[in-house]
Amino acid sequence: MPQAFQPSHAHPTSDAGDLIAVTCAGTRPNPYRFIHKALRVMLCQALLATGRLDADDAGERQRVVDEVERLLGCCADHLAHENHFLLTPLRERAPRAALAFQHDHAEHLESIDALRLLLQRLRDATDDAPALAQQLHLRLSVFVADNLPHMVEEESTQTQALWDHFSDAELAALLGALHASLSPAETATCVLWMARGLNTRELVQMLSELRQGAPAPVFAELAALVQQTVDAPRWATVARALGLPPVPGLMTC
Numbered sequence: 001m002p003q004a005f006q007p008s009h010a011h012p013t014s015d016a017g018d019l020i021a022v023t024c025a026g027t028r029p030n031p032y033r034f035i036h037k038a039l040r041v042m043l044c045q046a047l048l049a050t051g052r053l054d055a056d057d058a059g060e061r062q063r064v065v066d067e068v069e070r071l072l073g074c075c076a077d078h079l080a081h082e083n084h085f086l087l088t089p090l091r092e093r094a095p096r097a098a099l100a101f102q103h104d105h106a107e108h109l110e111s112i113d114a115l116r117l118l119l120q121r122l123r124d125a126t127d128d129a130p131a132l133a134q135q136l137h138l139r140l141s142v143f144v145a146d147n148l149p150h151m152v153e154e155e156s157t158q159t160q161a162l163w164d165h166f167s168d169a170e171l172a173a174l175l176g177a178l179h180a181s182l183s184p185a186e187t188a189t190c191v192l193w194m195a196r197g198l199n200t201r202e203l204v205q206m207l208s209e210l211r212q213g214a215p216a217p218v219f220a221e222l223a224a225l226v227q228q229t230v231d232a233p234r235w236a237t238v239a240r241a242l243g244l245p246p247v248p249g250l251m252t253c
């Protein structure tokens with residue numbers, strides 16, 4: 001967690017000056033909101049999977065190890081995107097505002113490396129598999145616990161810093177460059193986990209923005225992914241808002 005400022009997630013006595021309240025009520029672009037909701041689902045789901053893991057079952061052990069490895073890969077990629085597309089531009093205009101987050105990111109990379117070593121030990125485990133699985137559950141708990149307040153600080157303190165130093169058009173350009181840098185597979189992964197984490201209104205916003213920026217066939221594939229992920233009533237609401245066919249299998253746009 002950033003050490004250079006008072007945590008904005010401490011309980012305030014009023015909304016005045018409280019950056020969580022201010023940024024949650026704000027209407028300006030929040031570069032973190034959607035992807036952080038996706039990451040919270042990934043983090044919590046992987047943590048639960050390590051807790052339930054029957055480590056003597058080699059197949060289940062491999063499945064959970066792979067799930068945690070995918071989580072760590074997403075966290076490392078996300079961190080690199082934040083560094084390149086948000087923190088570096090912010091540092092050029094307000095060096096002190098980026099400092100604590102750079103420090104956090106360096107610590108997170110160390111944690112990711114340590115967890116990957118533990119995953120390898122669990123892959124190679126024999127009789128020690130249950131003990132290593134429990135160790136993974138505890139160390140992943142610490143990693144999740146570090147990431148949750150970090151993301152809150154980014155969605156409040158750092159978002160306010162970005163609002164202070166960048167116009168909406170400049171923020172849109174930064175996010176546009178980030179999204180353009182993603183491979184089709186990375187975009188699909190982000191959309192899949194956002195579909196699991198966003199509320200209905202946010203799903204409509206995400207798909208609207210995708211429709212504006214992506215070729216029609218690409219948008220159709222991503223919309224179908226959302227359709228397959230959310231439940232039917234939710235998709236019906238989203239489809240109605242976007243003017244898309246609500247029945248599975250009829251996605252032709």
Ligand SMILES: [Fe+2]
Pocket residue numbers: 079082105150154
């Ligand atoms: Fe971050």
